[in-house]
Amino acid sequence: MATECQDFQIEEATITAIHEAFSQNHPTCTQLVDYYLNRIETLNPILRAVVEVNPDARDLAKLLDEEREKARENGGVLGALHGIPVLVKDTIGTKDKMGTTAGSYALMGSVVAREATVVERLRKAGAVIMGKASLSEWYKIRSIDHLPNGWCARAGQGVEKTNEYGQDGFIEAEEMHGNEEEIAKIVEKLDILCKEGFEKMMKENELDAMVTPGTKAIPVMAIGGYPGITVPAGYDENGIPFGMLFCGLKGTEPKLIEIGYGFEQSTLARKPPLFDSSEWHED
Template identity: 30%
Template structure:
């Protein structure tokens, strides 16, 4: 592996600079649109840059499962639209800033086109969704180019208890671009790696319990986990309608917020959730909350039980410095707060999730599969049979499928499942929700995805921002979490924090 790295570094220098001197590596949406506007860049050139970069890096990182054979044609159409409109496609709003921009989608986000949607599994290879996922339809209307599908932990890490740490049968073992032997986390693994390594302008992930926040943190990018229902889940391979959400993973808070603006809103195919959450969408969108003074006057809680780093460690020192910086920016940082029943909430084997989630998964997955065309499998039972018939490809001996088997043994949402869901709701109401209301908090902060289970059971949002790098070079993040609909406050704080710390750096590809 070490012998490969000098050649990789040389290749990256060539890949980073494209036509007319435009530098692709780390390019933001604003920079890309500036290139479109001044003629130094076209969408076709940009797509070619990313395709070349994927060809160069993917054998090492395994971040991308499949590229879209139609991407260049989509890019050419965007260029033609831009020429005809004389700039009208760059009008105010998220649609303007995403026009002609390539985006990678996590492989559980459905597209009705030439690329597959498989959740990383060979069991779904060749299946055809009846339509684009709701968020994909919105991205297409905004003019984005679907570049391809990103690798992910197979079945969003809901196949077995051990998990796969960024592995899927179709995509292989994904690798952290900062330290190749470090965990890349999951399940939105490939989306986070691709964003970090500039294999796409922006990416999209999904989260049920930490699947955006964890890989974004460990790959030094920004991830937004929206309030459940703020973004449509229609056309996405599901786990739980109570907890599933779709969100952006990008290199900056600004880019992530522009993508969020493009994908939020009502969807008739996910009506109940999107109607309930639509009241949270602010008039004028989310980009208005990108404020450098966004920490001023904010009340930020630091719950006990998360920042347990020994004195002298990099993490302990860096997080303490960050709290001090937030205080200097006018935030009130309140430490030593207790989330009621935290140990129970964090214990997924005993908090009720082990009863609720498998039943929800079986119902949701069977419904999704029944809507597909030409699918090799039509039910969870058939997926289980497929894995049994392909034990080598699906690493059945090493990984197993215990969660699948438990889910298949459920019989719907009965009294036991309803009691478990009620218990989870109570844990959320008496825990973080009560704490934030009593202390009038705008957010709580935790390292990486430590708060993910607490937020998951309440359908609450979070944003993670790069916070630092360990002594061995592995990234870690700081997550801002809040109550349902708190995205405007979280964006203000996350953006201001990003601007005053400026932590993120490009991947190092250390062996």
């Protein structure tokens, strides 16, 4: 497995820069995927950011390299993300050899009915789905240690730390037996809260976005299906990165991306992460 992509500087490279490098085969998509697989293998035992690696990632990369060669010969048009490796959050369904578990052992082996729309669009654009990224809810629960069936689990961690954190929420959910009428009332109440709360605030004040530090407002957005984008905002006193969340009404994704980009360009808050393994230690 290649660990270097010759003279190409991968860290902080843009998609445009990667495509320009692809045009000269320095690196190829396969070499780039190999590089990232090596980085995951090196860093993940400590960071535990990747729940699972796509076992078909290298084969997909080879196919994309072949597509690029054919496009050179016949002048074909390639997708905007052709050959770009992408990790998706482990709540996003992929219809492949990977699972969709939200990082939870309880959902290991589950099969999604179809791929998420965002994954379909990523594949159509030519991206390589490299694997599944962990969630903050299950951080450090699962890692890249492979089980025979291809799934990954962190050995010796009683799997979801149930003894440490309890199961109150799961038990309460299991004991709920709401009928259709009760469920309809709950949905109606949530709809009213959205319209009289977030939507009313946004419309009456003619706001483009609601801005909050961190991610605590995400549940409010999720209830109403409102879009939001989080961009880097700096580091706290412990060196932990945090973001700024921009939320809007349905259909305002373009505006939120514009605002988020403007924030990034004006603050330049994001800094490349530093990986000094000599300072790391496992819990």
